[in-house]
Amino acid sequence: MIRRLLPLMLLAAAPLTAQQREVRAMRAAPDAAIRLWIPAGMVEVEGWDHDSVEVRATAAKGVRFDGGGSPDAVKFALEKLRTTDTLLPSAQLRVFVPRGARVWIKSTTAAVEVRGMAGELDVLQVTGRTVVRDAGGVVSVESIDGAILVARPTGVVRIRGGSGSARVEEASGTIDVSLVSGNLLLTKNTRWSASATEDPGPPLQGRVETVSGKVYFLGSLGAGGRLEVATHDGLVDLQLVGVKPPRVETAVASATVAPALRGADPRNGHFVLRSFKGAVNAAYFSGI
């Protein structure tokens, strides 16, 4: 037990006091809970196939880097050495975590980039950008006005945002996106010319809601996919490509929907669009 705790104690006792690089490592369970509080700067998190956590940090002068925990629950945070400092504590962090870890990141203005996670990811942001690539598990990003990109997620994606824009590329699981004035761009199966022969992978399922944010979709949901979009007055623009047209149903004031989409078979993909007073466009380009 002592041996297990020793590295943690060292970790907690050795703050960064000057601009310098630091590398710290500790053992961690494959599904450890890891919490990071990085107010400013940048944090890159990468899932790896080791049962350990490694942190490579470059912190600004006047910032202390603190952390500790057990192999099941690890926590790192930046704090100011002097409370009179007028800047948010800032650092550049690279963090390697077990692929199946449950990672929670809180940031005010820091850029957050995450790659290769299969566990759970929870990002809480004010204004920094968040990029998540190739996540397999549950991805949740909450941000007030930071931009969000989630690329190639295969599990569940949940986005809650205010004015920041969000982009979800090639999702093949479930998405649940709620934005106020931020715009959303969704792309899926955009290599449409090959879609007749190539296995498109699992379809996209989910729902999207905005108040005034515009919702753009490009590509196709895939057979069996379904997307519900609800907005107050944001434009909804679908550029649908694929061999077979998906069904598009609308409950909106003004809609321009390609005729082929109105009566199409919902098994090819099914869009249900609701808008209080926004416009809807749905165009369809069949594969040649």
Next chain:
Amino acid sequence: MSATQSLSFQPPRRREVPIDVTVRRAQHGDPDAFARLYDAHAPRVHAVCLRLSGDPAEAAELVQDVFVRAWERLGSYRGEAAFGTWLHRLAVNVVFQRGRAARRRRQRVAVQADLSHDPPPMAAATADPALGMDLERALAALPELLRQVVVLHDVEGYQHAEIAELIDAPVGTCRSHLFRARRLLREMLS
């Protein structure tokens, strides 16, 4: 201590006021406590909203928004000012945010050349001849921007720099607005 350090700027230490027990209760989610806060502060908040908007119906909606926002933000109140002051600031911010949103909407629709030709909206609603009402009516009849500037400066005691930030204009413009507002008021009241 070196000379540089002794000259370095230190923000004045804020004196925090003890947080009232009703506020504390409301912060913990007690709606009854919040209702008591409403009762204590709504008339002040309403007066501000009424004078800045010049429209009783809009003022009633603004009061709602201010208190809903206050409820959502109670957690951030740390006693850095009296609760009434905090709420007052919040009210002014809500009024101006809404004004900005409305201006954007108007710009999109591109209508109405000049607001100053709108009929004074409050004139009909307040038939009470009590003292001060002439002044309230005259204020309501001012063009929106001029009304806001004169209310903030002469009634609420704001500095030009603060007002300039709220109305998103240079301090000089803000001063000329004040002079023009006062002149129009003098003309209406004489």
Next chain:
Amino acid sequence: MMNCDDLDRLLADYLAGRLDDPTAIALEEHAGGCAGCAERLEASTRLPLALPRDVAPPAAVRQAVLDRITASRSPARQRRWWVPAAIAATLVIGFAVTRPASKSAMIPRSANPAAIAASRADGEFTRLDAARREIEAALRASPGDADLEAALARLDAQRRQLANIVMEFES
């Protein structure tokens, strides 16, 4: 373009209301940009604006506020991220007087994460309020409309979600 001498010459007429509108405006514009003249004008045009401090709002507003807050989440934090027992309780994260690194124009000078979060969310709350009002008006025109009720519920849920994010920064 008016100068300080012009203002000197015209001030008495200005105060007596004898100037035509364009001249009065020109004088006001000069005084706006000239500290000395602004001070003179400010002192000599002061109005006795004695207005009641309080004006009671309509009674219906109270109920509307209470209905809306009971529908929304309580301000007490419901999600507590920082309590897992296994974590060493040695961290104190202080952000007394902080300034964000970027986009400072929108952010209060003595910003802390809570203040930044709140100021960034303000415009979105305003949008949500405006949208809600439109749906409410539509509901008054067609009461019981299921689509509108659903839209209203969606907006309230979005409002709570945003408020939750803001509140996460208030700890």
